[in-house]
Amino acid sequence: MKEIDELIDVINETLRKCPWLKEQTIYSLKGEPLNEAREVKEAIENNDMDNFEEEIGDLIYDALLILAVAEKQGITNYHNVLKRVIEKIKRRKPWVFGDEKVSTAEEAARRWYEIKKEEKNHK
């Protein structure tokens, strides 16, 4: 997906060259994704799809930005974060990525909750 690569390049360029962003930490930015996620929800509730298109982009940007800042702080990195979420989705949806069979939405939701609960219990 070349557009995502371009967005990541833009983020990295901004992190190198913007004096404001150079001073930020994940702590100073911690509320930003929440603000954008709220605007995404409001755009959907208002059925304003032009605004949704803008706000969902802002949310993706803010999530990737805070991850880039975390990477700069040596906390984690893209690879670990994305590997971890991909593995989690695959574990929690064995009817998509494994041999399990489910036939309804309700059954899928129920199995997802069961697997999630089992994982939390084994932590």
Place this chain on the structure above:
Amino acid sequence: MKEIDELIDVINETLRKCPWLKEQTIYSLKGEPLNEAREVKEAIENNDMDNFEEEIGDLIYDALLILAVAEKQGITNYHNVLKRVIEKIKRRKPWVFGDEKVSTAEEAARRWYEIKKEEKNHK
């Protein structure tokens, strides 16, 4: 960034094969990014970096998922969303992507607000 491409593949596979997800719309999913963004903020506030690594991945997943569902509903698409946010960042940070000069974080923040305000006024 091959991990992002893999995550997008996983999302598309899930959209095709998970009976629960097949029934979802951006409306039914509208609160999900907000929940994840709240968990990202809490992880940072609790200084729980293992949890941050998990929650920031969940947030990126949820943001990309809701965009994939929007795309399926014919509302918008990755290309338009990412192009739009990239252009916005470039317009609003001319000291990174243009000829403008700023020397402090405060000046950068002030110029960013000014450009944002001008854009809103011209809408």
